[in-house]
Amino acid sequence: MSATAEIATVEITGASKRYNKVDAVRDVGFTLNAGETIALVGHNGAGKTTLIKLMLGLIRPTTGQVRVLGEDPARGDFAVRQRLGYLPESVSFHLALTGRETLAFYARLKRVDLESTDTLFERVGLAREAANRPVRTYSKGMRQRLGLAQALLGEPRILLLDEPTSGLDPALRRSFYDLITDLRALGTTVLLSSHALTELEDRANRVIIINRGLKIADGTLDELRHIAQLPTQISVRLAEGIDAPDFINGSAWRRTNGGAWETNIGAADKIALLRDLTAEPSRLAALTVAEPTLDDLYAHFLSGQNKP
Numbered sequence: 001m002s003a004t005a006e007i008a009t010v011e012i013t014g015a016s017k018r019y020n021k022v023d024a025v026r027d028v029g030f031t032l033n034a035g036e037t038i039a040l041v042g043h044n045g046a047g048k049t050t051l052i053k054l055m056l057g058l059i060r061p062t063t064g065q066v067r068v069l070g071e072d073p074a075r076g077d078f079a080v081r082q083r084l085g086y087l088p089e090s091v092s093f094h095l096a097l098t099g100r101e102t103l104a105f106y107a108r109l110k111r112v113d114l115e116s117t118d119t120l121f122e123r124v125g126l127a128r129e130a131a132n133r134p135v136r137t138y139s140k141g142m143r144q145r146l147g148l149a150q151a152l153l154g155e156p157r158i159l160l161l162d163e164p165t166s167g168l169d170p171a172l173r174r175s176f177y178d179l180i181t182d183l184r185a186l187g188t189t190v191l192l193s194s195h196a197l198t199e200l201e202d203r204a205n206r207v208i209i210i211n212r213g214l215k216i217a218d219g220t221l222d223e224l225r226h227i228a229q230l231p232t233q234i235s236v237r238l239a240e241g242i243d244a245p246d247f248i249n250g251s252a253w254r255r256t257n258g259g260a261w262e263t264n265i266g267a268a269d270k271i272a273l274l275r276d277l278t279a280e281p282s283r284l285a286a287l288t289v290a291e292p293t294l295d296d297l298y299a300h301f302l303s304g305q306n307k308p
């Protein structure tokens with residue numbers, strides 16, 4: 001995994017959480033490391049928020065163990081809480097307070113230097129003048145940014161972000177992820193719980209899939225691709241005057257509406273096919289190689305779970 005993979009920040013061992021008759025989390029175990037950006041994905045009700053609450057120490061596991069920075073987060077150790085940043089799915093602030101007052105309030109709770117709040121406004125891209133306006137006047141994106149600034153107070157070593165980009169426009173999403181990339185370089189563990197699989201694909205370096213309280217997959221995208229063995233889609237557009245892909249043996253090709261040729265090929269045969277295809281480059285006008293997406297992998301791992 002990442003270069004800093006040795007430094008564990010969160011360790012969950014055999015953790016289960018039962019609410020009355022609901023098994024929200026069942027025997028889940030994983031270790032998160034410094035510098036990792038982890039996507040926690042799963043359907044509604046899969047157990048993502050319950051896992052986040054366990055890491056925050058808001059609830060205790062029914063069985064198993066949760067350790068954050070080596071401590072039990074539910075013990076309420078202040079030093080641990082100070083190094084944890086959390087952005088809930090729906091941020092709600094006191095609307096009459098200005099952005100600056102809001103951040104000052106949270107800074108006091110976290111016992112963080114108030115001086116640092118100015119820098120935070122800049123880091124999350126909230127214009128300085130917005131800082132002095134009541135939150136009531138903020139757009140959804142600005143409130144989300146203020147939420148992120150709140151989560152970043154005290155330079156947390158672990159950031160837990162629940163659906164952080166919902167309601168953000170594409171430009172804001174991009175700058176949000178740029179910020180996450182910077183944090184990753186600083187060694188922060190960033191856990192993003194999200195349904196937006198496509199946008200997570202290039203952003204998270206590890207994916208944990210939860211289904212009905214169980215962890216059903218955990219690894220880098222490449223590792224999950226390797227386990228799933230889903231085919232790669234190869235598409236070629238032939239150069240003028242070349243009618244059919246006669247140089248391709250043993251693969252089933254289909255013609256697309258746009259006039260390209262397409263095939264799905266297993267990982268074991270992919271390189272050999274690409275070598276054949278490119279042996280005479282002049283025959284090709286274009287070549288596209290599409291690896292299985294996070295959406296494909298998610299559907300694959302879930303379908304395995306749903307079998308009787």
Ligand SMILES: Nc1ncnc2c1ncn2[C@@H]1O[C@H](COP(=O)(O)OP(=O)(O)OP(=O)(O)O)[C@@H](O)[C@H]1O
Pocket residue numbers: 019020022023024042043044045046047048049050051
């Ligand atoms: N306080 C609670 N009391 C009873 N059941 C709960 C409680 N909190 C969660 N649950 C149940 O536990 C299961 C997991 O819920 P959780 O909120 O962790 O899922 P989630 O993956 O975060 O879902 P979503 O994507 O909809 O936010 C669900 O069946 C939910 O109804």
